Amino acid sequence: MVPYLYGIGFLILTVFFYFISKKLYSIIPSPFTLPIIITSLSIIIFLYLFDIPYSVYMYGGQWINHFLGPLVVALALPLYRQRYLIKKYALVIFTGILTGSFIGVLSGVLLTLSLGFGESVIAAVAPKSVTTPVALSITDATGGSMSLAAIFVMIAGISGAMFAPMMWRAGRVNHPVAKGLGIGTASHAIGTAKALEDSELAGAVSALSMTISAVLVSLIAPLVLKILF
Amino acid sequence: MKKIIYILLQISLLFIFYHLGEYIQSVLNLTIPGSIIGMLLFFVLLLTNIIPERIISNGIDLLIKDMPLFFVPVTVGVIEFFDFFRGKGSLILLAAFLSTLLVIFTTSFIAGKLLEKEADI
Numbered sequence: 001m002v003p004y005l006y007g008i009g010f011l012i013l014t015v016f017f018y019f020i021s022k023k024l025y026s027i028i029p030s031p032f033t034l035p036i037i038i039t040s041l042s043i044i045i046f047l048y049l050f051d052i053p054y055s056v057y058m059y060g061g062q063w064i065n066h067f068l069g070p071l072v073v074a075l076a077l078p079l080y081r082q083r084y085l086i087k088k089y090a091l092v093i094f095t096g097i098l099t100g101s102f103i104g105v106l107s108g109v110l111l112t113l114s115l116g117f118g119e120s121v122i123a124a125v126a127p128k129s130v131t132t133p134v135a136l137s138i139t140d141a142t143g144g145s146m147s148l149a150a151i152f153v154m155i156a157g158i159s160g161a162m163f164a165p166m167m168w169r170a171g172r173v174n175h176p177v178a179k180g181l182g183i184g185t186a187s188h189a190i191g192t193a194k195a196l197e198d199s200e201l202a203g204a205v206s207a208l209s210m211t212i213s214a215v216l217v218s219l220i221a222p223l224v225l226k227i228l229f
Numbered sequence: 230m231k232k233i234i235y236i237l238l239q240i241s242l243l244f245i246f247y248h249l250g251e252y253i254q255s256v257l258n259l260t261i262p263g264s265i266i267g268m269l270l271f272f273v274l275l276l277t278n279i280i281p282e283r284i285i286s287n288g289i290d291l292l293i294k295d296m297p298l299f300f301v302p303v304t305v306g307v308i309e310f311f312d313f314f315r316g317k318g319s320l321i322l323l324a325a326f327l328s329t330l331l332v333i334f335t336t337s338f339i340a341g342k343l344l345e346k347e348a349d350i
Contacts, residue, residue: 018298036297040304047308054308061302067292070243071299072264073250074289076272080282092343100336107331111324121321128325129332132300137262147306148313154304155325164333171338178344182337186329189296215265222260 003059010060017042031158031190071133075211082208089177089205096178097209100185101216104129105224108152119229120145126221128152131188134214138221153188160187161194176202184209239288242280246271 021038047057086093108125123144127135132153139149164183173179176199183191184206192210196203250267253259259266274280310318 014301015298018295018301034297036300036304039297039301040307043301043305044308047305054306057305058302061305064299064302067299068303069247069251069264069267070240071292071296072262073243073246073267073271074293074296076268076275077282077286077289078293079272080275083276089344092340092347095343096336096340099339100332103335104328104332107328108325111328112321115317115320115324117317117321121318125321125325129329132303133296134262134265136303137264141260141262145310146303148310150300150304151307151310152321152325155322156329159326159329160333163330164337167330167334168337171334171341173337173341175341175344178337178341181340182333182335185336186332215269218261218265226260 006056007059007063010057011063013046014039014043014060014064031161031194034158034190036154068133068136072137072214075131075134075214078207079211082204085204085208086212092177093181093205093209093212096181097185097213098216100182100209101129101213101220104156104186104213105217105220109224109228113228119143119225121148122228123221123225124148125152126225127217128156129186129188130214130217131210134218138218142222142225154190157187157190160191164191164194177205180205180207181209185213188214236288236291239285240292242285243267243271243289243292 017039018035021035021042024038025033025035043057046052047054105126108128109122112122112125120143123142124139124146126142126144127138127149130138130153132150135149135153136146139146160183164179164187167182168174168179173182179198180195180202183195183202187194188210192203192206195206246267247264248267250265250270251263253266254261254263271280275282314322
């Protein structure tokens with residue numbers, strides 16, 4: 001009974017912090033005030049202050065986790081809405097996303113390997129370029145640490161949102177489709193929000209890139225890890 | 230009230246596809262996650278209009294809009310990795326950062342070149 005009450009309490013707390021963070025983000029929008037960051041940080045501070053172990057917080061957290069898999073399924077809807085774009089730019093889209101997905105997994109894995117980290121860390125880095133629910137599914141399947149994976153996904157999202165314009169200038173990239181492909185493949189939903197600032201077309205291409213790259217990375221990451229270990 | 234029941238049914242559909250995907254994954258022993266298989270199945274049923282977009286969209290859009298809420302518990306788990314990041318672990322953050330910039334640069338660059346070529350033809 002007691003775990004149940006704790007669970008309900010933490011569930012309410014999480015939802016409460018999330019909606020406050022959303023409010024804050026609407027006042028100060030920046031990659032550092034994203035609701036996921038502010039909410040998680042507030043809860044971490046809360047747990048720290050009251051000396052509550054993570055496992056106790058998870059009495060409530062585990063219920064929320066049940067939505068992670070079904071959320072991946074939900075991504076079919078935005079992809080379906082972009083189907084005309086896929087048709088129009090088919091070759092560019094598939095070449096770009098396939099290249100980017102491979103480079104993302106390989107460079108992440110090789111850099112981490114060269115730093116001397118073990119399999120559970122490397123498996124958590126491998127899917128960092130894809131949207132959180134998919135990265136967690138992949139990491140769960142490959143035996144990596146899911147919480148580390150969530151952090152790496154966030155790093156990929158924020159660094160992309162901050163430095164993509166610099167990369168585009170360096171490569172003299174002007175076409176909104178090219179921009180959307182790059183940022184969507186590397187930085188998922190956080191990147192897509194940034195792409196929308198560039199143009200509606202870049203945002204739409206970024207949204208479909210993040211879903212297609214999620215499918216590709218879910219094939220590539222386990223394969224690369226299998227070859228390595 | 231009717232609206233809430235609709236939304237609950239639409240969201241349950243996602244759970245059904247998810248478990249179907251997990252089932253297919255375990256039976257066929259695939260390395261691709263069951264959730265992705267469920268997503269692809271759902272996508273095909275949308276494309277073929279077996280499931281029309283309008284009968285499922287409001288519940289799913291509602292869920293997608295607040296998707297980050299569902300990542301909070303896993304992210305809070307980083308609390309168990311503080312020592313890791315205080316040490317050598319912080320180097321991986323740099324690795325993830327560099328790898329991300331590399332992906333944006335190469336993908337956008339290659340796509341840009343291909344688009345220029347297509348425009349020339």
